Amino acid sequence: DTGVSQNPRHKITKRGQNVTFRCDPISEHNRLYWYRQTLGQGPEFLTYFQNEAQLEKSRLLSDRFSAERPKGSFSTLEIQRTEQGDSAMYLCASSPPRWTGGADETQYFGPGTRLLVL
């Protein structure tokens, strides 16, 4: 499967615990995005990486959230001291470099990690 992959697919944790999710983008994609989706809502933007640089963060990304993309390939999203309100589907997406064949702005999504905080 050459698509975006995310691990784990499901995570159940207790309030106050830390969790970390991983996203592996499509290999030639240098742009990577994290979104969060709660029930009945569309995905909401969290943060954006171009290569290893984190270029944009949403106000939704509180200081308990941190994302990294150390080598410009896979990315991790960590949530510290989880709260019940963090329960959601966390989606990762990637897209190719802007100069590719007419600037394909399509974002390709992974299957998501569903987090439940008890």
Next chain:
Amino acid sequence: AQRVTQPEKLLSVFKGAPVELKCNYSYSGSPELFWYVQYSRQRLQLLLRHISRESIKGFTADLNKGETSFHLKKPFAQEEDSAMYYCALGTGTASKLTFGTGTRLQVTL
């Protein structure tokens, strides 16, 4: 700030009937509009984008800047079209997407 509105949570149509999923956006800059679809137990995937002006699976969408709309249309609904449809607006140098709340399309016999 940018916003995408999909007024219908659920749209139920009979097979063979025309479909129109509404999407309105609010953005002061030059918008990039997309329709994403999520079939049961599958990941979110691109259906079409306004810049391509293409028809995918019989669906079309035209960007109307005057009405700030990007409605998705199909002349004859098929059972396999049943899915969740999200309209999305791409903005800024990051092209981050702002999604609507989605419309569930249910095609019945």
